[in-house]
Amino acid sequence: MATRTQIVAGNWKMNGSKSLIKEIAQAVAQKKNNAEVIIFPPAMLIEQAVSEGLSVGTQTVSEYEKGAFTGEIQALLAKELGATFTLVGHSERRAIYGESDNDVANKFAHAQASGLIPILCVGETEEERESNQTETVVARQLEAVIEKVGIAALANSVVAYEPVWAIGTGKTASPEQAQAVHKFIRNLLSEKDQQVASGLRILYGGSVNEENSESLFAQADIDGGLIGGASLKPQSFLAICNSAKG
Numbered sequence: 001m002a003t004r005t006q007i008v009a010g011n012w013k014m015n016g017s018k019s020l021i022k023e024i025a026q027a028v029a030q031k032k033n034n035a036e037v038i039i040f041p042p043a044m045l046i047e048q049a050v051s052e053g054l055s056v057g058t059q060t061v062s063e064y065e066k067g068a069f070t071g072e073i074q075a076l077l078a079k080e081l082g083a084t085f086t087l088v089g090h091s092e093r094r095a096i097y098g099e100s101d102n103d104v105a106n107k108f109a110h111a112q113a114s115g116l117i118p119i120l121c122v123g124e125t126e127e128e129r130e131s132n133q134t135e136t137v138v139a140r141q142l143e144a145v146i147e148k149v150g151i152a153a154l155a156n157s158v159v160a161y162e163p164v165w166a167i168g169t170g171k172t173a174s175p176e177q178a179q180a181v182h183k184f185i186r187n188l189l190s191e192k193d194q195q196v197a198s199g200l201r202i203l204y205g206g207s208v209n210e211e212n213s214e215s216l217f218a219q220a221d222i223d224g225g226l227i228g229g230a231s232l233k234p235q236s237f238l239a240i241c242n243s244a245k246g
């Protein structure tokens with residue numbers, strides 16, 4: 001099996017401040033392992049976060065290069081400010097802003113073309129899980145991207161499995177539930193390209209906290225986490241980072 005350095009990523013959503021960037025940078029500096037830490041602050045804080053020594057990404061990105069797209073986040077400018085990653089297809093972007101699988105695929109392609117590493121978020125709603133659609137939904141979301149960019153492009157990306165019912169609800173997927181979906185994702189990709197599949201980092205997101213992170217990160221196909229609420233609390237976030245393997 002390929003060695004995969006674990007990633008602990010903090011998605012601040014529309015929260016945080018300049019002072020919190022400083023506090024998080026100080027906390028992350030105390031990390032005791034080699035896990036990779038990436039912060040996704042609001043776009044306006046990217047430059048400061050980079051200057052504090054953090055590895056940084058945008059929470060979404062426009063699929064267009066430039067032009068009359070008021071309010072959008074431009075990949076090239078994010079890159080110029082020092083961002084190296086971007087989330088694409090977070091469930092809040094899909095549900096609140098109506099991003100389709102095709103939009104997400106276009107954003108993934110444009111992010112890569114601009115030199116940002118995409119973290120592709122996938123995951124089912126509670127209703128979909130209850131009607132046994134988890135694998136169908138996750139496969140559909142992945143296939144839309146693969147169809148657009150080809151399987152080889154996934155070598156330079158990360159996938160985050162975030163069941164919608166576990167986001168911000170305190171209802172974490174159990175390590176076994178999460179591992180089952182991560183394994184499904186890796187197997188699906190393995191049928192297309194074994195090497196890409198075994199090297200790909202697949203993160204779990206959804207109510208990860210300092211109590212449950214270690215058992216999640218210990219699963220064979222879980223390569224770290226995408227953390228929402230707990231990434232806004234420096235000491236909790238540090239504890240989560242320290243619970244990663246690496």
Ligand code: 13P
Binds near residue numbers: 162166170226229230
């Ligand atoms: P919570 O950790 O707050 O559930 O959020 C997860 C998430 O959406 C990270 O992208």
